[in-house]
């Protein structure tokens with residue numbers, strides 16, 4: 001299930017923040033190396049694609065107490081893995097490290113932990129694990145990733161595969177009543193919907209926010225809202241994206257929707273309308289928010305502080321907006 005068309009891109013020479021891009025627009029880009037020739041955002045590839053497998057055939061067996069999931073509460077890609085881990089009851093099997101939502105010039109930091117060090121991995125910066133795995137790595141150090149606690153090396157930062165493997169490779173450690181988020185009979189449909197949602201919505205908001213030309217921004221904006229209209233329509237007659245069962249596709253859409261009004265509407269200029277102005281999608285998002293495993297993993301304060309305070313090219317003052325009022329998320333959804 002390849003999620004990102006850029007996954008075959010080379011990593012070489014990719015800088016963390018505002019590096020030398022090939023585009024004439026790159027000077028204005030948030031991540032210069034990820035700017036295309038027409039001012040469009042071209043997301044870097046996932047550097048580490050190791051697999052943890054049920055039968056251990058990859059050399060990395062699914063084994064409780066061995067792997068550490070590193071996330072930022074701000075990050076929609078990392079947020080997926082934490083929701084899926086919780087839905088499946090993998091909290092005791094896979095430990096969790098949380099980075100500070102504010103990166104400095106060295107990237108993600110463990111400054112929320114005592115002495116600024118992850119207590120299990122013993123590192124201060126996530127970059128240390130990346131460089132222990134690939135000393136030549138020059139790209140952006142990203143979450144989520146899974147680190148092998150034995151070697152301190154990164155197994156994977158391939159976020160779409162991480163959640164699918166939680167569902168399929170860690171079955172022996174799921175809680176007894178765990179949902180099947182990637183059932184065999186729905187896989188083709190889940191893959192198809194998730195692919196559309198990835199390009200137009202999950203990554204679509206970033207393509208709006210990180211565009212450095214009017215043309216690239218408007219193209220991304222049009223695709224985003226056309227897809228949200230399509231989703232509004234699709235969800236009118238069914239509770240979840242693939243029918244009456246909660247699946248991986250819903251988790252992936254949720255982490256973008258929950259950030260929409262708080263950051264994407266203003267910070268990324270996705271402002272045709274707010275999520276709260278799309279009645280079906282808004283009710284769908286609230287339904288998920290109120291499902292155990294979702295709402296309690298959402299931290300609006302960290303989400304807002306990360307986006308507004310670390311994207312200096314987009315928000316040079318670093319001022320974080322006070323609103324919007326999140327209390328509406330608790331209102332009954334009328335679904336289900």
Ligand SMILES: N[C@@H](CCC(=O)N[C@@H](CS)C(=O)NCC(=O)O)C(=O)O
Nearest residue numbers: 043044046075076077140141142143
């Ligand atoms: N691994 C993916 C997606 C994950 C991702 O973008 N995570 C963001 C947070 S939402 C991150 O870690 N960014 C680090 C940075 O911007 O320096 C990528 O390389 O694009």
